Amino acid sequence: MGHTHTSTEMKLAKADALCSQKGLSLTPLRKRVLELLLEAGGPVKAYDLLAALKPDGTAQPPTIYRALDFLTQAGLAHRVEALNAYLACVHGHGDEIAELFICENCGTVREQHAPALPDHTPEGFEISRSVLEHYGRCAQCSTT
Amino acid sequence: MGHTHTSTEMKLAKADALCSQKGLSLTPLRKRVLELLLEAGGPVKAYDLLAALKPDGTAQPPTIYRALDFLTQAGLAHRVEALNAYLACVHGHGDEIAELFICENCGTVREQHAPALPDHTPEGFEISRSVLEHYGRCAQCSTT
DNA sequence: GGGCGTTATGTAATAATATGACATCACGCA
DNA sequence: TGCGTGATGTCATATTATTACATAACGCCC
Numbered sequence: 001m002g003h004t005h006t007s008t009e010m011k012l013a014k015a016d017a018l019c020s021q022k023g024l025s026l027t028p029l030r031k032r033v034l035e036l037l038l039e040a041g042g043p044v045k046a047y048d049l050l051a052a053l054k055p056d057g058t059a060q061p062p063t064i065y066r067a068l069d070f071l072t073q074a075g076l077a078h079r080v081e082a083l084n085a086y087l088a089c090v091h092g093h094g095d096e097i098a099e100l101f102i103c104e105n106c107g108t109v110r111e112q113h114a115p116a117l118p119d120h121t122p123e124g125f126e127i128s129r130s131v132l133e134h135y136g137r138c139a140q141c142s143t144t
Numbered sequence: 145m146g147h148t149h150t151s152t153e154m155k156l157a158k159a160d161a162l163c164s165q166k167g168l169s170l171t172p173l174r175k176r177v178l179e180l181l182l183e184a185g186g187p188v189k190a191y192d193l194l195a196a197l198k199p200d201g202t203a204q205p206p207t208i209y210r211a212l213d214f215l216t217q218a219g220l221a222h223r224v225e226a227l228n229a230y231l232a233c234v235h236g237h238g239d240e241i242a243e244l245f246i247c248e249n250c251g252t253v254r255e256q257h258a259p260a261l262p263d264h265t266p267e268g269f270e271i272s273r274s275v276l277e278h279y280g281r282c283a284q285c286s287t288t
Numbered sequence: 289g290g291g292c293g294t295t296a297t298g299t300a301a302t303a304a305t306a307t308g309a310c311a312t313c314a315c316g317c318a
Numbered sequence: 319t320g321c322g323t324g325a326t327g328t329c330a331t332a333t334t335a336t337t338a339c340a341t342a343a344c345g346c347c348c
Binding site: 081082101103104110112120121122123124125126127128129130131132133134135136137138139140142143 | 225226243245247248254256258264265266267268269270271272273274275276277278279280281282283284286287
């Protein structure tokens with residue numbers, strides 16, 4: 001087993017800890033989906049996850065969407081809105097939101113915490129969720 | 145005809161001007177779609193537009209998606225990523241990006257220009273498009 | 289241990305969103 | 319006139335997501 005695998009295991013363990021701390025149950029199915037996301041190392045489509053989960057094609061869509069809902073609620077994954085894809089989230093964002101830089105050439109995603117954000121929130125507007133995604137070319141791809 | 149209608153006409157005229165200035169052709173179909181978006185005053189789904197366009201149901205999806213592609217390219221509309229919906233855009237953003245505040249209760253959207261992004265873009269990353277959307281409750285809805 | 293509520297998963301069907309491919313039309317222009 | 323280009327029409331299908339209901343797993347109370 002290589003380094004990547006080990007790292008995945010560590011992240012899964014961390015996710016376990018985080019869930020039990022919050023009183024959420026990271027069941028085998030949910031954990032497996034998170035593992036697939038972590039192994040992918042980038043955004044994955046729901047139906048690709050579904051195929052990976054059960055290569056014989058017996059898994060049904062709700063299976064994967066439920067798992068993804070759980071993971072996103074738990075803060076263990078993000079949905080990349082403009083790609084209809086999902087991404088494992090390693091760091092626990094507190095109140096900060098995720099800011100994604102998505103390379104349209106190679107598909108890699110760089111994730112950061114965005115500091116609390118908008119200066120010009122309209123008076124009285126209560127934000128419950130923010131989407132902040134940038135599309136373009138990463139350093140690698142813009143030089144080549 | 146009330147004030148809203150008049151205002152829509154003015155915006156359409158403005159769109160016309162903007163297009164001819166850029167060498168784009170705001171055809172009757174495209175203009176009609178923009179008009180529908182303006183009249184709606186908020187985000188509309190592609191298939192709803194399609195239905196509004198041809199109440200007899202004879203219009204096919206590519207019709208509306210092509211028109212929406214044109215309008216978004218031209219800067220006359222935005223796609224609201226997390227809603228799979230489209231929104232007329234009245235102000236021409238220059239290099240600034242659109243920042244949307246979307247009330248999940250009443251569905252209204254407040255749009256602003258976000259200043260070119262005061263962020264920590266990774267070294268070398270070239271942004272071609274940004275998505276900035278906030279979901280929550282507007283002032284109206286959070287008090288009631 | 290037996291019933292029972294709650295949460296998670298399985299499964300079938302279908303809804304909602306979007307694109308590909310090709311035909312046709314309209315219009316400018318050599 | 320004939321041709322090239324961009325726009326639209328039309329059919330088919332792909333992709334993404336949800337609803338609804340059945341079953342299973344597990345804790346809890348008695």
